[in-house]
Amino acid sequence: MADLVWLHEEALRLTHPVFAAAGPDAACVFVWDAARLAESHVGLKRQLFIYETLCEMASARAMEIHQGQAEAVLPRLAEAAGAGRILVPASPDPAIRAAIACLRRAAPHCEVVAVEDTPFATLTSQPDLRRFFRYWNKAKKSALRPQGI
Amino acid sequence: MPICRVMNEMIPLPSRFTDRAALLAHIRALAGDSAADMPVPDIAAGGRRAAETALAAIDPRAYAVSRNHLDGAVTRLSPYIRHGVLSLDEVRNAALASVGDARQAEKFIQELAWRDYWQRVYLAHPERIWADVESYKTGFDASEYDPDLPADIAAGETGVACIDQFVATLVDTGYLHNHARMYLAAYIVHWRRVCWQAGARFFLDHLIDGDPASNNLSWQWIASTFSNKPYIFNLENVAKYCGPDINTIPRHNLVLDQSYERLSDLLFPYMGGTHG
Structure with a gap:
């Protein structure tokens, strides 16, 4: 089955090991959750920086930006992509770790794999x-x- | 294959814009921000190309001797590292490759290590990000600190000239030199007796390198809730490190124009003399 890479704002680069861990044809998505960003005190200036980075990434590799909550959006995208695995950069951020835990419950047909960065x-x-x-x-x-x- | 081809109800957001103003308008719409027009902020460019340009320009030897000065050889890599556009590993490797002897890059790499350290604390103790790790060592109880950031600080209208300049730079550019961050944080916590959490939120809201671990734990270091003593400074120190662009005229910065001993007595009247 195919892989789906879920990128988040802690790991915005195409050289992250998550891409090597995924299959070469893995779909890639960033989920823009404006409410979560605001709750995390990510102001408009930083949102601009993040989105600008995403635009450059999307010009270099097939990736999509979707709006919503990751744990709600990703199971549907994984199903649409026929993905058996969702790979995500590991992060200490409790909100991302909670979303990963929710995702594991919401998409039991998918294996959710957190991939560590190079140490x-x-x-x-x-x-x-x-x-x-x-x-x-x-x-x-x-x-x-x-x-x- | 576009994921959305079989999911008509889930349309991806756009990733091409005519300019930064159009992108900002898009982001504000996503945030439900319909307030008055916001000028396009003068922040660092996002993306890997800009990150690699900044990485190619690092000078670890110059950084080691001048990093505490506002016009020193700082790298401005922080937003790229914070959001993983660059990994700490590759920045360290680039620093080592740029010097003949690893010891010449040691101070630079030690500063990278602070980021690694904060991330390890974040992972091991996420509750410490918003809670006092230890008690204040200022003679005051946590309950004696204002939980809210005073409006004059947020507006950069404190009447303390250098502090107001630091706030303006933070708000306008989303960046502040580390030494200026320390001055501003110490002013907020120790001169105004505002709890560090209020200041940390203010910084996170504006910094494009805002990171809960690096930011909040550094605030706790200033406050003394994650260090052995409070960090304070005086006007002489600001003048030494900030150069002519920052207003350090004594009559415009009266509350800072004291010796460390006098400031310790004024700010921490229930403690013996102490400063950072």
């Missing part, structure tokens, strides 16, 4: 996140080496 630093153990420099002392060695090439 900035690879840590061998869980860092102490109480202060930056405790994290940095563990991350520094990895962060100062080129990765993901």
Whole structure:
């Protein structure tokens, strides 16, 4: 079955690993949810920046922008595209994580896969996140080496 | 195949516009914003091409020595990184490729690491984005801070000249140099005793690189709810880092024109002397 890539505002680039994880003919969609953007304090200036980026992406690759709530729109788009999988860039944003959880319930016929970005630093153990420099002392060695090439 | 070909009821939104004004009108219509005409804001260009142009221009060595100055060699990559147009990984790799020795890019990469750090905190503790991580270390209880941003700050009409200039830049361009963000945040929280959440919302509403983790946790760092002491500054510091475009005439910035010791006494009367 085909794949559907769901892009969101945390990962606006065609080189994100989500595209390598999807099949070469995967459909791609961004769901413009004006209410969610407003609730997340994404003002009009940032919306302009995001949409401008989407326009450039849509000129380089087949992708569509749809209006609505992701968890409502995506099951219908996946069905229309004959998609068995929806692939989405992983994000720490609770709203996106909640939408992914909703989507899994709303589209049980689809596998929903969150794809991690290439890491900035690879840590061998869980860092102490109480202060930056405790994290940095563990991350520094990895962060100062080129990765993901 | 266009997804919508078999879904007549779901028509994609347009992705081609004659100019930025037309795109802005489209976005405002989607947002249900029917207020008076809004001028097209002077913000950074969206898209990968603009991001790659900015990435090609980075100078990690110059950044290391001048980044705290408003006219320093800062990269303006933040909106592209925040929205994933560029990955932290590729920005780091580009920085390393631009220097002969990795140590020359260390300060630049350490600043990238702050973003990675904030994202890790966000993932592990999403509740910390809007709640105090720790108590204020200012001698005041959280309940003593105003929950709302005063109107004069939002309008850039505080009467403190440099603060009003920072607000105008933020509102007009969706960008503010990091040092100016720190000054403005500290003024809001410590001089006006407004809770950091109100300021964080104000920044998120205007910044095109606005990120809940980087923004809010940085506000908590300023406020002292995610650091060991409150961050404050004085007019002498603003003059040192901001250059002639920012008004640092003492009589136009009276509340900032003090020594750190005096400011600590004035702002935190129930604490011993402290500043960032």
